[in-house]
Amino acid sequence: MIDIFSYEFMRRAFIAGSIISIIAPLTGSFLVLRRLSQIGDTLSHVALAGVAAGILLGINPTLSSIIVVLLASFGIERLRKTYFRYSEISIAIVMSAGMAIAIILLSLSRGGAANIMNYLFGSIVSVTNTDVILILTLGIVVVVSIILLYKELLYITFDEEAAKISGIPVSYINFFFTILVALTVALAMRIVGALLVSALMVIPAAASLRIAKSFKQTIFYAILFSFVSVFSGIFLSFYLNLSPGGSIVLVSLLIMGLVSLKKR
Amino acid sequence: MNLVELKNISFAYDTKKILNNISLKINKGEFVAIIGPNGSGKSTLVNIMVGNLVPTSGEVLYDGVKLTNIKNRSFISYVPQKSYSFNASFPASVEEVVSMGLYAKKGLFKKLSRKDWEEIYEALKIVDMLDYKHSLIGRLSGGQLQRVFIARSLVAKPEILFLDEPTTGIDAKSEKALYAILKKLNKEKGITIVMVTHDVWAITDKVSRIICMSEGKINEKCEAVDLTAGELAEVYGYPVKITKHHHNGSVKND
Numbered sequence: 001m002i003d004i005f006s007y008e009f010m011r012r013a014f015i016a017g018s019i020i021s022i023i024a025p026l027t028g029s030f031l032v033l034r035r036l037s038q039i040g041d042t043l044s045h046v047a048l049a050g051v052a053a054g055i056l057l058g059i060n061p062t063l064s065s066i067i068v069v070l071l072a073s074f075g076i077e078r079l080r081k082t083y084f085r086y087s088e089i090s091i092a093i094v095m096s097a098g099m100a101i102a103i104i105l106l107s108l109s110r111g112g113a114a115n116i117m118n119y120l121f122g123s124i125v126s127v128t129n130t131d132v133i134l135i136l137t138l139g140i141v142v143v144v145s146i147i148l149l150y151k152e153l154l155y156i157t158f159d160e161e162a163a164k165i166s167g168i169p170v171s172y173i174n175f176f177f178t179i180l181v182a183l184t185v186a187l188a189m190r191i192v193g194a195l196l197v198s199a200l201m202v203i204p205a206a207a208s209l210r211i212a213k214s215f216k217q218t219i220f221y222a223i224l225f226s227f228v229s230v231f232s233g234i235f236l237s238f239y240l241n242l243s244p245g246g247s248i249v250l251v252s253l254l255i256m257g258l259v260s261l262k263k264r
Numbered sequence: 265m266n267l268v269e270l271k272n273i274s275f276a277y278d279t280k281k282i283l284n285n286i287s288l289k290i291n292k293g294e295f296v297a298i299i300g301p302n303g304s305g306k307s308t309l310v311n312i313m314v315g316n317l318v319p320t321s322g323e324v325l326y327d328g329v330k331l332t333n334i335k336n337r338s339f340i341s342y343v344p345q346k347s348y349s350f351n352a353s354f355p356a357s358v359e360e361v362v363s364m365g366l367y368a369k370k371g372l373f374k375k376l377s378r379k380d381w382e383e384i385y386e387a388l389k390i391v392d393m394l395d396y397k398h399s400l401i402g403r404l405s406g407g408q409l410q411r412v413f414i415a416r417s418l419v420a421k422p423e424i425l426f427l428d429e430p431t432t433g434i435d436a437k438s439e440k441a442l443y444a445i446l447k448k449l450n451k452e453k454g455i456t457i458v459m460v461t462h463d464v465w466a467i468t469d470k471v472s473r474i475i476c477m478s479e480g481k482i483n484e485k486c487e488a489v490d491l492t493a494g495e496l497a498e499v500y501g502y503p504v505k506i507t508k509h510h511h512n513g514s515v516k517n518d
Contacts, residue, residue: 033354148373155364158354162344165316166420167337167368213400214357 004238012132013124013191013234013244019139020188020200021230025222026146027184028201029208030177033157033218039076039178040198042091043185046072046098048194050186051119052105061119062131066138066186072098073182077175122193122245124234135187142180142187149173154215191230193245200226200248207256225255266327267292267424267456268313273322275308275480282308283319284480292423295450295457297467300477306460307345309477310426313458314342338369341422343413345429352402358412359397362387365419387415391445407438414445424456425449431463439463443470 004010031037050065057064072094079090106116118126146153152173155163164170188197208221233248240247268290275283283305290296298306311317313324315331324331326340362384363376370376376384388394391411396404401412410430417425427446431439447470449455461467468474476483 033351151363151367151370151376152372154356154360155367158351158356158361158364161316162342162364163367165314165342166365169372209353209355212355213398215355215360218355 004235009125009127010234010238012127012129014231016127016132016135017124017191017230017234018227019135020191021227022223023139023142023184024188024192024197024200025204025208025226026143026219027177027181028198029205029219029222030153030157031181032202032205032209037198037202038088038091039181040185040201042076042095042098043069043072043182044189044194044197045095045102047186047189047197048116048119049098049101049105051116051189051194052102052109055115056105056109060128060130060134061115062134062186062190065119065189066134066183068098069182069186070179073178077178119189120194121243122189122191122196122248124191124237124244127190131190135190138183138187142183145176145180149176153177158215191234191244192248193243196245196249200229200252203249203252203256204229207252207259210256210259211262225252225259229255266290266325267294268458269325269328270309270313271323271325273309273312273319273324275305275312275317276320282480283312286322286480286482288475288482290424290456290458292456293450293454294473295446295471296459296473296475297464297471298458298460298475298477299462299464304477305480306477307428310342310428310458310460314340314426316342338420339423340426341365341417341420341424342426343410343417343428343430345432354401356401357397358388358393358399358401358404359384361401361412362415362419365416369420383419383421384415387418388412390418390449391415392441405434405438407434407442410434410438410442411445414442418449422455424458427457427459429460429462431461431466439466443467446470 005014028037028040031039047065047069050068051061053068054061054064075097076090076094079093080087083089102116152163152168155166155168156170156173160170184201185197188200192200204222204225205218207225208218212218212221229248229252232251234244236242236247236251237244266289268288270286270288273283273286273288274281286309298309300306308317312319315324315337318332326334331337359381363380365387366376366380366384370380385394385397388397391414393408393411393415396408396412401409404412414425414427414430430442430446434442443466446457446459450457459467459471464474
């Protein structure tokens with residue numbers, strides 16, 4: 001067996017992958033329990049517009065997608081207030097806006113189409129040092145923020161109304177959490193791919209719900225499942241020459257299937 | 265001494281008047297029941313008292329201070345009707361749910377201490393649910409769940425506890441246990457209790473005062489605990505028959 005870690009790009013992929021495998025289910029568990037699973041999907045489509053802009057302007061696409069996704073997350077919050085009776089509208093509008101802009105920008109940049117495939121389906125060979133530094137620093141920001149706001153996020157997720165009455169600053173925390181989700185999507189897209197980012201946020205949490213006996217356990221198992229999925233997915237992708245995003249998500253689905261067999 | 269005072273409270277949704285010029289005083293240590301037909305404004309009144317709704321006009325005062333000027337409201341606790349905002353499949357354990365009662369008091373970025381956890385277990389002990397601390401809340405019965413929510417309200421050591429129809433959907437035995445707990449909290453811990461309820465005859469020997477509401481107003485005639493069917497008929501707006509069950513009575517449209 002070839003020593004997979006002797007390759008520089010594989011070491012980068014594993015470092016980036018391990019951070020992503022923690023932050024995706026961490027933010028994802030809260031989203032799933034708040035019935036907001038679709039937000040990850042919306043933001044990942046918008047992230048593509050950021051990638052296209054980065055390719056066109058010649059800056060690091062991960063960085064440009066982070067900026068665009070943050071702007072989009074503010075847009076969603078804004079639209080959600082405007083159309084407060086039909087809050088899903090905001091998700092649909094932002095998703096189509098993201099795709100439309102991505103396609104236009106791509107058609108403007110010749111040769112960008114090949115590059116964007118790495119972001120659509122995920123890639124391990126094209127992860128750069130800058131990507132690793134971005135993923136590592138911002139990933140730590142996401143993890144630390146969630147640890148610090150854990151109890152408030154738990155209360156809001158469980159019962160937003162009661163949290164508000166008890167005096168927790170719900171709207172500030174919701175706003176900050178949207179930023180954390182946006183960061184997670186932009187970072188995770190690098191390896192898992194835009195089309196499958198939300199799968200890594202949702203599936204491990206869904207599997208975890210089947211066996212967890214507390215909220216803490218839900219988060220713990222979701223991260224464990226995601227970690228196993230990302231690592232085995234990267235291995236499979238390396239040895240069998242498959243897309244990393246597809247391999248990771250299929251492994252996570254397999255785990256979910258196995259967990260479902262177990263009776264609670 | 266008055267703990268809560270309502271001065272000329274009115275409330276309207278769009279043009280629909282829900283509450284009409286209500287004034288009311290509740291003293292420290294009282295156990296008050298608010299009764300009245302559906303749509304009489306009971307729950308709206310409680311929501312205004314806890315600061316969840318802002319009245320169209322009028323003031324809510326606690327110890328003479330306007331509620332709008334009170335930042336730290338952890339002395340007020342509210343157990344809403346559970347069916348509204350509760351997701352039974354949520355993966356939280358009983359102890360996690362009860363711990364939420366301390367979060368706001370604790371403040372941002374701070375972890376719960378060992379002493380906090382002792383208080384959480386103490387609250388669970390009061391409502392007789394300590395044995396279930398590691399259970400998933402989705403596994404509990406309606407009565408057990410209600411007790412967990414009361415424990416969540418108790419950990420922050422409130423001076424006043426509001427409950428909105430706490431006995432809805434729970435069986436007679438659990439209901440009895442729940443009232444015993446409330447009475448204990450009122451008598452032994454000195455917590456003022458305000459409860460919205462339909463179970464008029466189950467509460468008459470437990471509460472210190474009954475407030476009757478109809479059509480957004482307080483009916484002054486029935487501030488006693490020994491109501492007759494005639495007085496209730498006036499409140500409910502239709503003839504009322506007192507049906508004594510083995511455990512309590514209830515109001516029925518006859």
